[in-house]
Amino acid sequence: MASAREVAEAAERRDVRNRWLLSAPALLIIFFAAVGPLFVMLLYSFMAKGDYGDVKLWQFSSEGWFSVFLERDIFDDTLSVNDAHLAIFWRSVKLSLATTFLTLLFGFPTAYFIATRPERWRALWLFLITIPFWTNLLIRTYAMQEVIRNEGVINTSLLWLGLIDQPIQMMYTDLGILFGMTYVYLPLMVLPLYAAMDRLDFRLVEAGYDLYATRLKVLWRIIVPLVKPGIVAGSILVFIPSLGAYVTPRVLGGGKNMMIGNLIELQFGQGRNWPLGAALSLTLMAIVMVALLLYVRNASKSGARHG
Amino acid sequence: MKRTLTAALAGLAMLAGASSAQAEGQLNIFNWGNYTSPEMIKKFEEQHKVKVTVTDYDSNDTALAKVRAGGHGFDIVVPSANFMPIWIQEGLLLESRPDQMENFKNVDERWVNVDWDPGRRYSVPWQWGLTGIIVDTSLYKGDINTSAIFLDPPPELVGKINVAPEMNDVMYATIRYMGGQWCTTDKDLLRKVRDKLVEAKPKWIAMDYGVIEKFASRDFGAAFYWNGAAMRARAQNPDVKFGFPKEGFPYFMDSAAILKDAKNVENAKLFLNFIMDPKNAAMISDFARYANGIKGSEQFMPADMKDAPELIVPKEFEAAGEFLKPCAPEVTELYTKIWTEVLK
Numbered sequence: 001m002a003s004a005r006e007v008a009e010a011a012e013r014r015d016v017r018n019r020w021l022l023s024a025p026a027l028l029i030i031f032f033a034a035v036g037p038l039f040v041m042l043l044y045s046f047m048a049k050g051d052y053g054d055v056k057l058w059q060f061s062s063e064g065w066f067s068v069f070l071e072r073d074i075f076d077d078t079l080s081v082n083d084a085h086l087a088i089f090w091r092s093v094k095l096s097l098a099t100t101f102l103t104l105l106f107g108f109p110t111a112y113f114i115a116t117r118p119e120r121w122r123a124l125w126l127f128l129i130t131i132p133f134w135t136n137l138l139i140r141t142y143a144m145q146e147v148i149r150n151e152g153v154i155n156t157s158l159l160w161l162g163l164i165d166q167p168i169q170m171m172y173t174d175l176g177i178l179f180g181m182t183y184v185y186l187p188l189m190v191l192p193l194y195a196a197m198d199r200l201d202f203r204l205v206e207a208g209y210d211l212y213a214t215r216l217k218v219l220w221r222i223i224v225p226l227v228k229p230g231i232v233a234g235s236i237l238v239f240i241p242s243l244g245a246y247v248t249p250r251v252l253g254g255g256k257n258m259m260i261g262n263l264i265e266l267q268f269g270q271g272r273n274w275p276l277g278a279a280l281s282l283t284l285m286a287i288v289m290v291a292l293l294l295y296v297r298n299a300s301k302s303g304a305r306h307g
Numbered sequence: 308m309k310r311t312l313t314a315a316l317a318g319l320a321m322l323a324g325a326s327s328a329q330a331e332g333q334l335n336i337f338n339w340g341n342y343t344s345p346e347m348i349k350k351f352e353e354q355h356k357v358k359v360t361v362t363d364y365d366s367n368d369t370a371l372a373k374v375r376a377g378g379h380g381f382d383i384v385v386p387s388a389n390f391m392p393i394w395i396q397e398g399l400l401l402e403s404r405p406d407q408m409e410n411f412k413n414v415d416e417r418w419v420n421v422d423w424d425p426g427r428r429y430s431v432p433w434q435w436g437l438t439g440i441i442v443d444t445s446l447y448k449g450d451i452n453t454s455a456i457f458l459d460p461p462p463e464l465v466g467k468i469n470v471a472p473e474m475n476d477v478m479y480a481t482i483r484y485m486g487g488q489w490c491t492t493d494k495d496l497l498r499k500v501r502d503k504l505v506e507a508k509p510k511w512i513a514m515d516y517g518v519i520e521k522f523a524s525r526d527f528g529a530a531f532y533w534n535g536a537a538m539r540a541r542a543q544n545p546d547v548k549f550g551f552p553k554e555g556f557p558y559f560m561d562s563a564a565i566l567k568d569a570k571n572v573e574n575a576k577l578f579l580n581f582i583m584d585p586k587n588a589a590m591i592s593d594f595a596r597y598a599n600g601i602k603g604s605e606q607f608m609p610a611d612m613k614d615a616p617e618l619i620v621p622k623e624f625e626a627a628g629e630f631l632k633p634c635a636p637e638v639t640e641l642y643t644k645i646w647t648e649v650l651k
Contacts, residue, residue, distance in 0.1 A: 049636075053375070054375060074494075074497070075497070075498050149524070169512075254469075256513055256650070266646075269366055271474075271646075
């Protein structure tokens with residue numbers, strides 16, 4: 001006769017096994033759809049490049065990784081840091097940080113507004129936020145051209161109001177890219193912020209006012225610390241896709257100044273250097289992962305302090 | 308050869324149109340965006356009871372990469388002349404012998420014995436044209452038959468120039484402008500080429516596809532771009548003129564060919580023969596506004612195309628034009644490095 005303990009243990013083992021079996025489909029999909037391609041990329045980044053694109057299979061070479069960071073000068077063969085790639089990475093990071101900041105600036109009041117509406121209206125406001133997702137990104141980006149062009153909505157309105165007498169050149173500038181990315185990624189900031197603010201206990205805000213805190217102090221000392229997880233989540237959700245953005249810089253930036261996404265595309269297309277393209281993609285991923293790890297570590301530390 | 312992202316839209320519209328036709332056979336065409344006449348496709352579908360699907364690509368490299376990856380399901384592809392030898396060497400094309408087809412007699416002799424497919428054993432002319440200079444002459448009245456328009460721009464045009472983001476075409480025009488030959492590895496010359504491009508780039512507004520609307524709205528004052536697009540732009544802005552760079556300009560010809568792993572080979576052969584019929588070739592040109600290489604198609608073209616200045620290379624500039632052959636891999640690598648440095 002099995003003792004009660006043995007029965008319990010068997011049940012637990014069965015539980016664990018069932019849990020694994022139930023999650024097996026998801027794990028398999030993740031493995032084959034995410035880890036598999038990554039592995040192919042890793043492999044390709046270490047192979048010699050084919051003459052007309054592709055790679056020479058099983059001919060290993062570190063040339064791809066070498067040229068991510070270093071370059072042999074085209075003209076005098078000296079070795080130096082690849083400043084063309086560095087400049088492109090730096091522009092991407094800069095624009096992504098600026099996008100994150102701007103979406104936070106516009107997203108925060110929006111989320112606050114929604115969270116402070118009466119319960120029955122909130123669903124409607126959230127629904128409105130998701131409307132842009134109904135339309136394809138490419139089409140929205142082309143529509144954005146119509147807004148920021150020299151003869152677009154913004155410039156014609158400003159000219160008509162007499163605020164400017166020359167159209168502001170936004171199209172084909174970093175400003176245009178920033179504008180487009182802020183627009184595209186704004187919902188990704190608003191939604192997690194709203195989720196955090198929805199849980200916010202507004203009695204604490206009232207208590208703050210009762211204790212003679214100014215509006216700014218209430219915002220800074222009460223609201224911001226409480227919705228910090230939302231801010232972090234929103235920033236991550238915006239920063240990461242911005243870093244790899246391809247369509248927006250191509251369509252609104254006029255393709256004159258590359259971002260990382262465009263540099264990678266060049267290697268797989270006209271550049272015919274797949275190993276370098278794969279190595280660049282993995283470098284981009286590594287940057288994102290390091291940034292994330294730092295963020296998470298930081299967040300958990302400060303979380304412990306507050307908690 | 309108008310390569311736009313918006314082309315995806317045209318492709319979708321065309322797919323919608325194509326799927327309504329009831330047919331027994333199928334044909335899957337893989338072609339440049341905004342390049343395939345929907346009327347011509349419709350005519351082919353009705354005539355041969357074949358359902359045609361057109362899928363877009365925006366560069367030769369994209370097309371090559373996709374087909375080489377396999378599992379694409381396409382029957383026909385339309386590569387440019389400079390890529391055709393790669394397609395043939397890599398064994399991606401079927402030797403379908405268009406030269407033995409009924410309508411081959413219509414192909415202009417000039418386009419039969421071409422370097423990239425001697426005797427036309429694989430491919431049929433689709434359209435040809437050239438990359439040159441488009442200028443809005445309300446802004447600039449000087450000589451437009453020179454690459455100086457985008458490499459040493461006159462002050463009137465600074466900040467209003469669009470350059471096609473095509474590495475080969477831009478490198479070619481610049482190398483010739485600096486006095487070199489295509490595929491050169493002369494380091495001193497290439498250094499000058501790089502310096503010239505780096506110096507000129509801040510004077511450009513964009514490096515983008517899709518210039519026609521931008522000339523109509525006068526966002527662009529000049530461009531280094533394809534002649535067919537210039538003609539379409541002129542239809543919307545009469546000040547637009549096309550210049551043939553005297554220092555040297557690249558020709559292109561895209562030719563339709565059947566893929567080796569095509570599933571609908573017979574329909575694809577019917578299609579190649581179909582587009583060598585002057586009437587049908589004229590429909591292709593009418594849509595995309597490039598010349599087509601089929602004799603007798605002129606008489607079916609709309610009046611405004613017959614004497615279009617963009618399509619007729621003036622005698623004095625004929626020698627300046629050249630079909631780009633693919634350079635050796637190490638030369639391409641060199642050019643890519645220069646290009647990356649310019650675009651950083």
